[in-house]
Amino acid sequence: MNGKKLQQTAAECAEGLPGTALEHPFGEEWDVHKVRGKVFMLTTDVTGEPLVILKSAPDEAAALREQHAEITPGYHMNKRHWITLHGGDSLDRGLVEDWVTDSYDLALDSAPRSRRPAART
Template sequence: MDGQTLQDIARARALELPAAGITRPFGPEYDVAKVVGKMFLLLTEVRGERIVVMKADPRESEMLRETHPDITPGYHMNKRHWITLSPGGGLDEQLVRELVTDSYLLVVETLPRAQRPVDPSRFLTSASP
């Protein structure tokens, strides 16, 4: 998967999620997906390569990095809680969509209950668009 496709899939999935939107708080070269003002996804370019940076559960991110060479610690983020997806042959659309959804839910879980657009324990990746 090339970098443009990777970012297009991640952006499209982020925009499908309830109360999520894309902003550019760091400038035009950074697309940031937020839910209720909290960031869960960053789309940018590093050394000419389009990448996707997102939140991840620390235990899951370690496993993902060990099993997917195209997944590395988060670029310019907390290396334990964020991962970077890079273009290459190891990622498919379904995995990217699932990781974006997981990132979104990690942020939603931290929101006060009254502000949560969904119940994270009941939001099913397979049932979502």
């Protein structure tokens, strides 16, 4: 999946999750997706290539980096808890959607229960 398609797939998935918001706190070059005020995904082209940056459990992040050359530590984020997706052949729509949803769930788990959206179906 090329980089632009990667970003488009990730954005479509994020926008379909309940209670999400798209913001630009770091300028127009950064799309920041949040759930209840918690960041779960960033997309940008500031490095000259399209990137998708997601939350990930530390053990899973390490495993994903070993399994996929297109996954590196989080760009400008905590390297243990964030991953960066680059366009490449080993990434497909289903994997990207799963990782976006996992990132959303991790961010949502850290939000107070009273601020969580209704359960997903």
